[in-house]
Amino acid sequence: MSYSEKVLDHYENPRNVGAMDKDDASVGTGMVGAPACGDVMRLQIKVNEHGVIEDAKFKTYGCGSAIASSSLLTEWVKGKTLEEAGAIKNTEIAEELALPPVKIHCSVLAESAIKAAIEDYQSKNATTTA
Amino acid sequence: MMLVYLDNNATTPLDERVYEAMCPWLKSTYGNPSSVHSFGRKARAAIHQAREQVAALVNAHPSQVIFTSGGTEANNFALKAVSLTPASRIAVSAIEHASVLGPALNLSQQGCQLDKLPVNLQGQVEPIRSLPPETRLVSVMWANNEMGAVQTVAHFSALCRAQGIIFHTDASQAVGKISVDFAASGAHLMSFSGHKFHAPQGVGVLVTDKFNELEPLLHGGGQEKGLRGGTEPVAALVGLGKAAELALQELPQRHQKMLALRNALENAVRPLDGVHIVAEQAARLPNTVMLTVAGFTGETLVMELDRCGIAVSSGSACHSAHAEPSHVLLAMGYTPEQAKSAIRISFSAQNTLTDIEILVQALKKQLDNFRSFAAMQGLMF
Amino acid sequence: MNVNLPIYMDYSATTPVDPRVAEKMMHYLTLQGVFGNPASRSHKFGWEAEHAVEEAREHIAALVNADPKEIVWTSGATESNNLAIKGVAHFYQAQGKHIITCKTEHKAVLDPCRQLEREGFEVTYLDPQPNGLIDLKELEANIRKDTILVSLMHVNNEIGVVADIAAIGEITRAHKVLFHVDAAQSTGKVAIDLEKMKVDLMSFSAHKTYGPKGVGALYVRRKPRVRLEAQMHGGGHERGMRSGTLATHQCVGMGEAFRIAREEMLSEGERIKALRDKLWNGIKDMEEVYVNGDLEHRVPHNLNVSFNFVEGESLIMALKDIAVSSGSACTSASLEPSYVLRALGRDDELAHSSIRFSIGRFTTEADIDYAIDLIRNKVGKLRELSPLWDMFKDGVDLKSIQWSAH
Numbered sequence: 068m069s070y071s072e073k074v075l076d077h078y079e080n081p082r083n084v085g086a087m088d089k090d091d092a093s094v095g096t097g098m099v100g101a102p103a104c105g106d107v108m109r110l111q112i113k114v115n116e117h118g119v120i121e122d123a124k125f126k127t128y129g130c131g132s133a134i135a136s137s138s139l140l141t142e143w144v145k146g147k148t149l150e151e152a153g154a155i156k157n158t159e160i161a162e163e164l165a166l167p168p169v170k171i172h173c174s175v176l177a178e179s180a181i182k183a184a185i186e187d188y189q190s191k192n193a194t195t196t197a
Numbered sequence: 198m199m200l201v202y203l204d205n206n207a208t209t210p211l212d213e214r215v216y217e218a219m220c221p222w223l224k225s226t227y228g229n230p231s232s233v234h235s236f237g238r239k240a241r242a243a244i245h246q247a248r249e250q251v252a253a254l255v256n257a258h259p260s261q262v263i264f265t266s267g268g269t270e271a272n273n274f275a276l277k278a279v280s281l282t283p284a285s286r287i288a289v290s291a292i293e294h295a296s297v298l299g300p301a302l303n304l305s306q307q308g309c310q311l312d313k314l315p316v317n318l319q320g321q322v323e324p325i326r327s328l329p330p331e332t333r334l335v336s337v338m339w340a341n342n343e344m345g346a347v348q349t350v351a352h353f354s355a356l357c358r359a360q361g362i363i364f365h366t367d368a369s370q371a372v373g374k375i376s377v378d379f380a381a382s383g384a385h386l387m388s389f390s391g392h393k394f395h396a397p398q399g400v401g402v403l404v405t406d407k408f409n410e411l412e413p414l415l416h417g418g419g420q421e422k423g424l425r426g427g428t429e430p431v432a433a434l435v436g437l438g439k440a441a442e443l444a445l446q447e448l449p450q451r452h453q454k455m456l457a458l459r460n461a462l463e464n465a466v467r468p469l470d471g472v473h474i475v476a477e478q479a480a481r482l483p484n485t486v487m488l489t490v491a492g493f494t495g496e497t498l499v500m501e502l503d504r505c506g507i508a509v510s511s512g513s514a515c516h517s518a519h520a521e522p523s524h525v526l527l528a529m530g531y532t533p534e535q536a537k538s539a540i541r542i543s544f545s546a547q548n549t550l551t552d553i554e555i556l557v558q559a560l561k562k563q564l565d566n567f568r569s570f571a572a573m574q575g576l577m578f
Numbered sequence: 579m580n581v582n583l584p585i586y587m588d589y590s591a592t593t594p595v596d597p598r599v600a601e602k603m604m605h606y607l608t609l610q611g612v613f614g615n616p617a618s619r620s621h622k623f624g625w626e627a628e629h630a631v632e633e634a635r636e637h638i639a640a641l642v643n644a645d646p647k648e649i650v651w652t653s654g655a656t657e658s659n660n661l662a663i664k665g666v667a668h669f670y671q672a673q674g675k676h677i678i679t680c681k682t683e684h685k686a687v688l689d690p691c692r693q694l695e696r697e698g699f700e701v702t703y704l705d706p707q708p709n710g711l712i713d714l715k716e717l718e719a720n721i722r723k724d725t726i727l728v729s730l731m732h733v734n735n736e737i738g739v740v741a742d743i744a745a746i747g748e749i750t751r752a753h754k755v756l757f758h759v760d761a762a763q764s765t766g767k768v769a770i771d772l773e774k775m776k777v778d779l780m781s782f783s784a785h786k787t788y789g790p791k792g793v794g795a796l797y798v799r800r801k802p803r804v805r806l807e808a809q810m811h812g813g814g815h816e817r818g819m820r821s822g823t824l825a826t827h828q829c830v831g832m833g834e835a836f837r838i839a840r841e842e843m844l845s846e847g848e849r850i851k852a853l854r855d856k857l858w859n860g861i862k863d864m865e866e867v868y869v870n871g872d873l874e875h876r877v878p879h880n881l882n883v884s885f886n887f888v889e890g891e892s893l894i895m896a897l898k899d900i901a902v903s904s905g906s907a908c909t910s911a912s913l914e915p916s917y918v919l920r921a922l923g924r925d926d927e928l929a930h931s932s933i934r935f936s937i938g939r940f941t942t943e944a945d946i947d948y949a950i951d952l953i954r955n956k957v958g959k960l961r962e963l964s965p966l967w968d969m970f971k972d973g974v975d976l977k978s979i980q981w982s983a984h
Contacts, residue, residue: 078892102966128889129889207614232592270810273811300812399827415657416693
């Protein structure tokens with residue numbers, strides 16, 4: 068299996084690796100996948116008072132494509148509103164990274180991760196305001 | 198003593214250029230084509246190229262090419278790949294190579310009925326109007342290995358297609374000698390072997406447009422789309438690819454050269470007493486001449502020629518351990534005595550007119566010796 | 579310290595052809611050398627080819643202490659395994675239709691067994707013990723009246739564990755069941771004496787022992803005689819057991835490779851064991867690193883390690899300067915974790931985190947040093963990237979988490 072230049076670049080130099088305090092109300096955390104399936108992504112977003120994603124961090128256990136998909140996604144979501152970030156489609160990620168068919172699930176996982184992070188942020192803030 | 202090799206239908210010498218192409222894969226480059234790392238990818242790319250070269254030679258799509266360990270495996274694979282029931286019939290020509298007759302016989306022992314398609318005196322499988330409706334598979338070779346008659350493959354494939362029957366052709370002796378066009382032939386399955394056209398021994402090909410309906414012969418490993426398990430012999434496949442590329446490029450010249458050799462040989466032996474050219478009126482391979490020589494046994498003649506450094510055969514190599522008369526000549530209507538007196542001369546474009554002259558001289562000497570011996574003994578000739 | 583990159587550490591997938599083997603093969607490829615069809619009995623070209631093939635057969639037989647007449651040439655271990663398993667099953671089916679094998683066998687054994695199941699045979703797939711070896715008592719308990727064949731590998735391709743085939747042979751012989759051994763991974767690594775061992779059929783591959791790809795052999799015992807139904811019919815080569823023109827240069831290459839293996843096995847084994855131990859000693863002090871399979875009953879060439887919390891495929895990418903595999907080559911294109919490791923009872927995540935290092939004749943000490951540094955560095959880097967490693971460090975029990983399967 069050969070990887071595209073873009074996958075290799077993200078894999079060799081992953082962007083925005085790290086962790087944020089998951090108990091912080093302005094932080095949304097999405098963790099998707101399962102160790103038994105060979106990939107787990109943790110994507111975190113920090114959202115400001117305008118509902119814009121200020122920062123994003125990830126850590127991923129998985130193949131090169133999974134790491135690249137999550138790295139790319141953290142770049143994309145920064146500066147986007149929650150609504151815009153939630154509208155990112157896995158096909159866009161797959162296309163940007165030129166993922167081979169057997170690796171499409173990595174982009175699906177990344178889409179699920181950002182959705183989960185947004186959901187986490189929203190549920191946290193729904194409870195605090197309630 | 199100079200050696201003259203005129204047994205190219207048994208096996209051909211490796212082309213120097215094929216040898217050069219293979220060398221790196223034996224000496225310094227390795228890797229299992231199924232491996233993910235760079236060694237594996239390099240091997241995989243080499244096989245991919247070989248597949249394209251082989252496909253181009255026979256006008257097939259690369260995806261239709263399955264590599265095997267040789268012509269025998271390809272023929273066994275083809276015949277056993279089609280699912281049969283005890284009510285099924287299969288038909289093969291009476292002059293097939295042992296690697297088709299063998300599996301056909303095995304299938305008949307397992308219960309299906311085996312029909313043999315008859316041939317005429319010119320070595321051509323007789324055209325037929327229709328086959329029994331229970332027929333599932335028909336196999337007729339492209340060209341015969343012993344006397345070289347080219348068969349009417351298009352006729353049989355059209356007939357089979359019309360009746361919904363799978364048609365297989367063993368093109369081992371045709372590929373590299375005459376134009377072989379898989380797509381135009383209409384065959385569902387076509388097999389051939391590498392070492393008959395200057396590729397190494399130990400590789401063969403099954404071409405098919407019937408992937409979904411085939412049963413594998415070798416299970417395990419998932420190679421060749423799951424149809425043929427086993428680590429691919431990269432060096433040999435690179436050699437096969439190169440040989441295919443060369444055969445395609447050089448076919449017209451090779452054909453012309455072989456035809457010139459054949460004409461020279463036949464013109465020289467035709468006037469000889471007791472020498473008869475088999476299937477002379479048929480469309481034949483340009484490299485194959487089968488002679489019957491009255492008063493001789495082929496076996497003895499071959500041994501005598503070998504003493505003079507000339508390699509020919511008395512039939513197909515696979516049979517040369519047995520002294521039985523050729524099943525091909527018997528099927529054509531020759532008597533066992535006539536059949537036993539046959540020798541096969543098969544050359545390649547690497548042979549020269551000198552080779553042919555050496556053979557003709559040696560043959561004449563044998564005939565003369567025999568005649569004076571016969572005269573001494575007061576035998577009739 | 580001088581190393582050529584990438585460093586090849588995938589000797590269990592295939593080995594380079596030994597230069598001495600290549601040299602000998604070349605002679606049988608050219609017009610100046612010997613190129614005839616070994617079945618051509620009527621001229622010198624054929625005789626010389628036949629002579630070369632027979633000499634090579636003697637080398638194969640000598641390595642395993644068998645009679646050359648018991649060696650049948652094939653196109654490789656896959657064909658040998660197919661011929662042994664399907665050939666025995668088809669010949670002896672009147673006596674019974676039950677076969678025993680193990681879940682950790684190579685696909686070239688498992689797939690023919692599956693095929694036989696489709697034909698109405700019954701196959702028992704034994705579970706290995708956690709160390710990768712089967713329990714002989716369990717094997718014996720599974721032998722039935724209608725069992726005709728036990729097929730078990732000598733050395734496992736993924737984890738390198740060595741089965742006690744001498745002991746298994748005693749059991750199968752006592753129960754009058756035939757015993758087939760896939761020895762593709764053991765020739766040149768473990769001593770084999772078929773005079774003593776009660777093995778009835780044994781499969782060999784050339785390209786795992788520094789010979790060429792595309793040739794193998796099957797040992798078929800003559801006393802007591804083992805019968806087979808041929809799987810390839812035709813010219814009646816190999817005493818009817820396997821038709822097809824023999825590839826002279828290939829047979830010669832395998833013969834030379836096995837001759838060298840016999841001569842150099844002992845000294846080479848010691849050298850390779852020292853390298854393997856050096857590799858393991860260089861990484862075993864890392865956290866959460868586990869050897870898969872028994873380390874004692876194991877060929878020196880193999881080290882299969884799980885680096886917990888690091889996914890195997892990304893690790894292979896990170897280790898691109900050393901060519902390794904995450905399982906057997908034949909399954910490495912798929913995303914499934916190794917079925918062999920799963921059969922040992924390894925968790926899926928540990929199976930996903932496994933790397934097979936397999937070293938051999940041309941591996942150097944400098945290669946090992948380089949590999950140790952690279953592994954330590956890259957595993958560390960990937961763990962920095964791994965959310966699972968974070969959780970492990972925070973003391974979270976990964977098993978306590980409800981993962982969303984996908």
